[in-house]
Amino acid sequence: MASERSFEDKTLLVTGGAGFIGSNFIHYWLKRYSRCRVINLDKLTYAGNLDNLKEVDKDPRYEFIQGDIRDKKLVKKIFRKVQGVVHFAAETHVDRSILDAGEFVLTDVFGTFVLLDALKDSKVEFFIHLSTDEVYGSRDKGHFSEEDPLCPSSPYSASKAGADRLAYAYHKTYSLPIIILRPSNNFGPYQYPEKFIPLFVTNALEGKPLPLYGRGTNVRDWLYVEDHCRAIDLVIRAGKLGEIYNVGANAEIENNVVAEKIVDFLGKPKSLIKRVPDRLGHDKRYALDCRKVRALGWKPEWDFEEALASTVQWYQENQIWWKKIKEKSRDFRSFYEEYYRRR
Ligand code: NAD
Ligand code: DAU
Numbered sequence: 001m002a003s004e005r006s007f008e009d010k011t012l013l014v015t016g017g018a019g020f021i022g023s024n025f026i027h028y029w030l031k032r033y034s035r036c037r038v039i040n041l042d043k044l045t046y047a048g049n050l051d052n053l054k055e056v057d058k059d060p061r062y063e064f065i066q067g068d069i070r071d072k073k074l075v076k077k078i079f080r081k082v083q084g085v086v087h088f089a090a091e092t093h094v095d096r097s098i099l100d101a102g103e104f105v106l107t108d109v110f111g112t113f114v115l116l117d118a119l120k121d122s123k124v125e126f127f128i129h130l131s132t133d134e135v136y137g138s139r140d141k142g143h144f145s146e147e148d149p150l151c152p153s154s155p156y157s158a159s160k161a162g163a164d165r166l167a168y169a170y171h172k173t174y175s176l177p178i179i180i181l182r183p184s185n186n187f188g189p190y191q192y193p194e195k196f197i198p199l200f201v202t203n204a205l206e207g208k209p210l211p212l213y214g215r216g217t218n219v220r221d222w223l224y225v226e227d228h229c230r231a232i233d234l235v236i237r238a239g240k241l242g243e244i245y246n247v248g249a250n251a252e253i254e255n256n257v258v259a260e261k262i263v264d265f266l267g268k269p270k271s272l273i274k275r276v277p278d279r280l281g282h283d284k285r286y287a288l289d290c291r292k293v294r295a296l297g298w299k300p301e302w303d304f305e306e307a308l309a310s311t312v313q314w315y316q317e318n319q320i321w322w323k324k325i326k327e328k329s330r331d332f333r334s335f336y337e338e339y340y341r342r343r
Contacts, residue, residue, distance in 0.1 A: 004237040004238050005125070005126070005236065005237055005238075006237075007033070007036070007083070007084060007236055007237065008033045008034075008035050008036055009035040009036065010036065010037070010082075010083040010084060010125075011036075011037040011038070011039060011081060011082045011083055011084075012029065012036060012037070012038050012039070012082060012083070012084045012085070012086060013038075013039045013041060013078055013079070013082040013084070013085045013086070014026055014029075014038055014039070014040050014041070014085075014086050014088065015041050015042070015069050015085070015086070015087045015088055015089035015115065016041075016042055016048070016069075016087070016088035016089030016090060017038070017040030017041070017042050017053070017064075017088065018040065018042040018044060018048035018049055018050055018052060018053060018064075019042070019047050019048055019049075019052075019088060019089075019092070019192070020047075020052075020186070020188075020190050020191040020192060020195075020225070021088055021130070021186055021225055021228065021229075022040070022042070022086075022088040022089075023049075023052035023053055023190050024188060024189065024190060024225045024226065024228075024229055025086065025088070025229045025232060026038055026040060026053060026056060026062070027053075027055070027056065028226065028229040028230075028233070029229075029233070030056055030059060030061060030062060032233065036061060037061045037062075037063075038061060038062050038063070039063045039064075039065060039078060039081065039082060040053070040062070040063070040064045040065065041065050041067055041069065041074075041075075041078060041089070042064070042065075042066065042067075042089065043066065043067065043068045043069070043089070044066055045091070046328070046329065046332075047091075047092065047093075047192050049190070049192075049325065050064070051321055051324070052190040065078065068111070069087075069089045069107070069111040069112075069114055069115055070106065070107070070110055070111045070114050071114075072114055072117075072118070075114055075115060075118045076118050076121070076122075079118045079119070079121075079122040079124055080122065082124060083123070083124060083125050084124060084125055084126050084127075084128075084236065085115065085119070085124055085126070085127045085128065086128045086130070086232060086236075087112065087115055087127065087128065087129050087130055088130050089107065089111060090104075090107055090108045090111075090130070090159075090160070090163075091103045091104045091107050091108055091156070091159075092156070093156070093192075093194055093195065094134075094154045094156045094157070094279065095194070095279065095336055096156075096194075096332070097154055097155035097156035097159070098154065098155065098279065098280050098281070099335070099336065099339060101155035101156075101159070104155055104156055104159040105155075105159050105162075107159075108156075108159035108160055108162070108163050109159050109162040109163050109166070112129070112163035112166055112167065113163075113166055115127070116166060116167060116170040116176070116178075119170065119176050119178075120170070120174055120176065124177070125177055126177045126178075126179065126236060126241065127167075127176065127177060127178045127179070128178075128179050128181060128232060128235060128236060128239075129163070129164070129167040129178060129179070129180045129181070130181055130183070131160055131161075131163065131164040131167070131180050131181060131182045131244075132157065132160050132182060132183065133182050133183065133184045133185075133221070133246065133248065133286045133288050134152060134154070134156070134157035134160060134283065134286065135150045135152050135157055135160055135161040135164050135182060136148055136149075136150060136151060136152075136182075136286070137150070137151035137152055137153050137157070137283065138153065138283035138284045138285055138286065139284075139285060139286075139287065140284060140285060142287070143287045143288055143289040144246070144286075144287065144288055144289060145246070145289040145291075145292075146182070146243075146244040146245070146246055146289075146292060150164070150165070153281050153283055154281055154283070157283075164180055164182075167180050168180060168242075168244075171241070171242045172242070177241045178241065178242065179235055179239045179240070179241060179242070179243055179244075179245070180243070180244040180245070181231070181232065181235060181244075181245050181247055182244060182245070182246045182247065182288070183223060183228055183231070183246075183247040183248070184220065184221035184222070184223045184246075184247065184248035184249065184286060184288055185220040185221060185222055185223060185286070186222075186223050186224070186225045186228050187222055187223075187224065187225065187307070187308070187311055188224055188225035188226060188307070188310075188311050188314075189225070189311065189314045189318070190321075191225075192325065192329075193322050193325055193326055193329070194329060194332065194333070196220075196255065196258070197222075197258065197262070197308070197311065198311075198315060198322065199211075200258075200259055200262050201262055201266070201311070201312050201315045202315055202322050202326065203272075204262055204263055204266050204268045204272055205266065205315065205316065205319070207268075207272070208272075209272055209273075209274040210259055210262070210263070210272050210273045210274065211274060211276040212255060212256060212259055212273055212274065212275050212276065213255070213275075213276060213277070213278045213279045213282060214275070214277075214278030214279070214282060215256075215275070215278075216254065216255045216256030216259065216273075216275065217254050217255070217256065217284075218254065218255050218282060218283070218284055218285065219252050219253065219254050219255075219284065219285040219286070219287070220252070220253065220255070220258075220285075220286060221248040221249060221250065221251055221252045221286055221287060221288060222249060222251045222253060222258070222304055222307075222308075223247065223248060223249040223251070223300065224249065224300065224302040224304075224307035224311075226301075226302065227249060227300040227301055227302055228247060230298065230301070231245075231247045231293055231298045234293075234296055234297060234298045235293070235296070238296050238297070239296065243292075244292075245290075245292055245293040245296075246288040246289060246290045246292065246293060247288070247290060247293050247298075248287070248288035248290050249300040249302075249304070250290070250300070251300075251304040252285070252287060253304065256273070258308075259273045260273070261305070261308060262308070262312060265308070265309055265312045266312065266316075276340070277340045277343070
C-alpha cells in the first residue's frame with residue numbers, strides 16, 4: 001500500500017456538497033475527522049438541497065458558499081484557502097440530459113475545466129475528480145477495467161467522459177495532483193427522488209405507479225453511498241496521484257428485481273410496477289473490475305438487501321424531506337412523460 005497522506009487538520013473544498021453524494025460525504029468526513037474543516041461550494045440547482053446538511057449547519061468546522069464552479073474568480077479565491085478538493089458538482093440525471101444536454105456540457109465539462117485551471121495556480125495538494133462508470137458505456141458480459149477505452153452513450157455520460165479526460169490531461173500535462181474515481185450507481189439517504197430507487201420508494205409510499213423502463217432487464221451495480229464515502233476517504237489517504245479507480249459493489253441486479261424488492265419491503269402490490277416506454281439509448285449493463293481500489297484495502301461493508309432495507313426505511317421516516325422536493329419537481333416528470341408520449 002502507498003504511504004498515507006494525512007489530511008485530518010486541513011481544509012477541504014467539496015463542490016456540489018448540497019447534492020446526494022456530496023452531502024453524505026460531508027456528514028461522513030466531519031464525523032470521522034474531528035479537526036478537519038470543510039468548505040461546500042454549491043450553486044443550489046434543483047438538485048442541491050441545504051436540508052441535507054441541517055445537522056452540520058452550525059458546525060464551526062463547516063462553511064457553505066453558494067456559487068457556481070464556472071465562476072473563475074470565486075473558484076480561485078476559494079482555492080487559496082484549501083488544501084484538498086473533492087469535486088462532485090455536476091448535472092447528473094441521464095433522463096434530463098436526453099431532453100436537454102446544454103447544462104451538462106456547461107457544468108460537467110466547462111465547470112470542471114474552470115476548477116482544473118484554478119488548480120494550476122494553487123497549492124492544493126490533491127484533487128479528487130468524481131467521474132462515473134457510465135463513461136465506459138454498456139457491456140453485456142465481463143467487466144470494465146480502468147484501462148478500457150471510453151464509449152459513453154448518453155449526453156450525460158459523454159459530458160462526464162469529457163470531464164474525466166480533461167482531469168487526466170491536466171495531470172499528465174501539468175503534473176497536477178489529480179485522482180479520478182469511476183463509481184457505479186449509488187443509493188441511500190438524501191438521493192433526489194427522480195433517480196430510480198428513491199423515485200420507486202417514494203412513489204410506492206404514495207401509492208403511485210412505479211415507471212419501469214422497457215422490459216426492466218437493464219442491470220446496474222448498486223453501491224451504498226456510505227461505502228462509496230469510505231472509498232473516497234481511502235483514495236484521499238492512499239490513492240496514487242494520476243491514477244483512476246473504479247468503485248463498484250459487485251451487486252449487479254436487474255431493475256425489475258430491484259423494483260420487486262422495493263414493493264415487497266413496503267408491503268405494496270406488485271401491480272404498482274408499470275412498464276413504460278424505454279429510455280432513449282438506454283445502456284443495458286454497467287459492470288466494473290474493482291481490483292485496483294480493493295488492493296488499496298477497500299471493500300463494500302453493506303450487503304445490497306440490508307442497504308436497500310435501510311434506505312427504504314430512511315425514506316419512510318423522512319417524508320417531509322422528499323415531499324417538499326416532489327412538490328417542486330412535478331414539472332420535470334410531466335414534461336418527460338409528454339416527451340415520450342409524443343414520440
Ligand atoms: P446530485 O445531482 O445529487 O448533486 C449535484 C450537486 O451539484 C447539486 O447539489 C447541485 O446544486 C450542484 N451543482 C450543479 N451544478 C453546479 C455548478 N455549476 N456549480 C456548483 N454546484 C453545482 O449528484 P450526485 O448523485 O450526488 O453525484 C455527485 C457526483 O458523482 C457527480 O459528479 C456524478 O456524476 C457522480 N456520480 C454519481 C453517481 C450516482 O449514482 N449518483 C454514480 C457515479 C458518479
Ligand atoms: O452508473 C452511475 C450513474 O448512475 C451516475 O453517474 C448517474 O449520475 C446516476 O444518475 C445513475 O445513472 P442511471 O441512469 O443508471 O440511474 P437512474 O437512477 O436514472 O436509473 C437506474 C436504472 O433504472 C436505469 O436502467 C434506468 C431505470 N429507470 C430509471 C428511472 C428514473 C427506470 O426503469 N425508471 C425510472 O423512472
